[in-house]
Amino acid sequence: QSALTQPASVSGSPGQSITISCTGTSSDVGSYNLVSWYQQHPGKAPKLMIYEVSKRPSGVSNRFSGSKSGNTASLTISGLQAEDEADYYCCSYAGSSNVVFGGGTKLTVL
Amino acid sequence: QVQLQESGPGLVKPSQTLSLTCTVSGGSISSGDYYWSWIRQPPGKGLEWIGYIYYSGSTYYNPSLKSRVTISVDTSKNQFSLKLSSVTAADTAVYYCAREETTVTIFDYWGQGTLVTVSS
Numbered sequence: 001q002s003a004l005t006q007p008a009s010v011s012g013s014p015g016q017s018i019t020i021s022c023t024g025t026s027s028d029v030g031s032y033n034l035v036s037w038y039q040q041h042p043g044k045a046p047k048l049m050i051y052e053v054s055k056r057p058s059g060v061s062n063r064f065s066g067s068k069s070g071n072t073a074s075l076t077i078s079g080l081q082a083e084d085e086a087d088y089y090c091c092s093y094a095g096s097s098n099v100v101f102g103g104g105t106k107l108t109v110l
Numbered sequence: 111q112v113q114l115q116e117s118g119p120g121l122v123k124p125s126q127t128l129s130l131t132c133t134v135s136g137g138s139i140s141s142g143d144y145y146w147s148w149i150r151q152p153p154g155k156g157l158e159w160i161g162y163i164y165y166s167g168s169t170y171y172n173p174s175l176k177s178r179v180t181i182s183v184d185t186s187k188n189q190f191s192l193k194l195s196s197v198t199a200a201d202t203a204v205y206y207c208a209r210e211e212t213t214v215t216i217f218d219y220w221g222q223g224t225l226v227t228v229s230s
Contacts, residue, residue: 003156036215038157045206045220046157057218089157091215097170099215101149104156 022090132207
């Protein structure tokens, strides 16, 4: 199984919206609504931000939203804030009890 | 509040076996609603799923690591463990344990992570 493809970096100014893409295949992202997104600040453990494509865990800001079209999932952050600056990883079920992560995207808030 | 804590040697020699334990508190590892997982992150790189175990002992491993990985569970101690054999420098990483809902890919609680360096 190969890692899901994410852009290495994205950036935006405070208050703007950004979208991070996560491209897989018909064997993972395209076949299952089991895509999640994680936020990781430097030196910290990842934090679950979105699960099952578009659901938000309790306590996660509604500025974070997820979607999927075909083999590509997306994470959108609206109203960017300085605290959103972090690395973001997508994750998908890949069948046969396998899980695959994306390579990660570094978000810079300008 | 569920908490997970990794423990084990921070330095392992090449060709030897890496062994880590994750201690779970604030919840029972015997809950049928969760898998107990290991995930690693090489320095400056992305996350890699290693595998997970169910309280019953059923295991599922990343195909790329399957030949070298063993995950086990000790329900009496509320712990689960990782063994990775024949390590090389490429296995140097921060190793995380995490709780995963059985609706997979939902890793809702994570340990703080422990850095394991493979070096002679």
